[in-house]
Amino acid sequence: MKKITISAPGKLMLFGEHAVVYNRPCIVTAVDQRMFMTIEQMPQKTFRLDAEDVFVMTYEKPMRLLGTGDLPKAVSFVEQAVKNFHEKYPMKFGVKVTTKSDFSAGFGFGSSSASTVCAIEGLARLNEVNLSKKEIFDLSYKTILAIQGSGSGFDVAAALYGGTLYFVTGGKVIQPMTIDDIPFFVGYTGFKADTPTIVKEVAERASKDPDLYKKIYDEIEQIVNSSLEAFLKRDWKKVGFLMNMNQKLLEKIGVSSAKLSAMIQAAQNAGAYGAKLSGAGVGDCMIAIAPPEKYQAIETAVTKIGGQVIHVQPNVAGVRKEI
Numbered sequence: 001m002k003k004i005t006i007s008a009p010g011k012l013m014l015f016g017e018h019a020v021v022y023n024r025p026c027i028v029t030a031v032d033q034r035m036f037m038t039i040e041q042m043p044q045k046t047f048r049l050d051a052e053d054v055f056v057m058t059y060e061k062p063m064r065l066l067g068t069g070d071l072p073k074a075v076s077f078v079e080q081a082v083k084n085f086h087e088k089y090p091m092k093f094g095v096k097v098t099t100k101s102d103f104s105a106g107f108g109f110g111s112s113s114a115s116t117v118c119a120i121e122g123l124a125r126l127n128e129v130n131l132s133k134k135e136i137f138d139l140s141y142k143t144i145l146a147i148q149g150s151g152s153g154f155d156v157a158a159a160l161y162g163g164t165l166y167f168v169t170g171g172k173v174i175q176p177m178t179i180d181d182i183p184f185f186v187g188y189t190g191f192k193a194d195t196p197t198i199v200k201e202v203a204e205r206a207s208k209d210p211d212l213y214k215k216i217y218d219e220i221e222q223i224v225n226s227s228l229e230a231f232l233k234r235d236w237k238k239v240g241f242l243m244n245m246n247q248k249l250l251e252k253i254g255v256s257s258a259k260l261s262a263m264i265q266a267a268q269n270a271g272a273y274g275a276k277l278s279g280a281g282v283g284d285c286m287i288a289i290a291p292p293e294k295y296q297a298i299e300t301a302v303t304k305i306g307g308q309v310i311h312v313q314p315n316v317a318g319v320r321k322e323i
């Protein structure tokens with residue numbers, strides 16, 4: 001029986017969250033916290049999952065029942081990915097999936113998208129089905145939508161392509177950016193944000209004032225496009241300035257929080273070029289762009305108000321075969 005181990009990175013949103021759900025661009029970078037997944041063929045036609053990090057051990061069901069019943073959240077993305085792959089490319093065998101991740105699901109670094117991409121890429125390789133990157137993206141994105149109901153797919157693209165990407169909703173544009181380093185700082189609020197809930201709340205508010213939200217998303221689009229240029233020129237002061245502008249618009253759509261705003265302000269006051277929340281908002285992380293000599297002062301300021309510093313490297317490789 002064949003076996004393969006695949007890994008895929010988590011992600012951090014740099015610009016354009018929320019607007020990217022509505023046909024606008026964003027900029028995302030893949031970070032060095034990876035999901036590792038081993039997939040083994042099994043003679044009996046069953047799906048089995050061992051995911052110790054999320055306390056799932058020996059979860060098992062017949063392949064024909066994939067996706068049925070109430071799926072525990074921790075298994076749902078992998079099970080749905082196997083289901084979607086199996087429907088399109090029927091497998092003669094069952095599969096045993098074992099996951100192990102570098103990152104805490106709490107930080108919002110995208111463990112669901114990383115595990116979905118690992119599953120689709122791993123199954124394609126294991127079954128010798130030759131899929132293009134875009135085909136893997138489409139099948140993975142379909143999986144995410146089936147479970148979450150919403151999402152732009154930017155996290156799937158980051159897990160798959162790696163690096164830093166200029167991305168438009170649903171993968172309409174997936175453009176790798178040539179950047180080697182990004183002088184950034186990441187702080188965690190201590191609260192886990194539930195992205196689908198926050199996206200839904202924003203949609204509800206937008207439905208009451210569609211013109212205002214359209215205007216805000218258009219402005220975010222312009223900021224993202226300007227930041228693409230600034231990134232490519234390595235004009236970090238400009239990137240920081242644009243982050244501050246993006247943050248103001250995120251506050252207008254109601255996705256910042258007292259803790260996020262305090263951490264962002266602390267970073268700005270301690271010498272960052274700019275700072276903003278990253279991802280869905282409400283909880284999760286903030287990021288700042290800063291000259292490296294200011295990192296220590298920013299770390300002290302953010303920690304002092306209860307933020308947790310997270311050391312991650314941006315711009316890392318996308319999904320790959322490990323063994």
Ligand code: MEV
Nearest residue numbers: 017018151152153279280
């Ligand atoms: C969440 O990390 C980012 C959002 O834009 C949702 C999405 O793009 O799928 C809020």
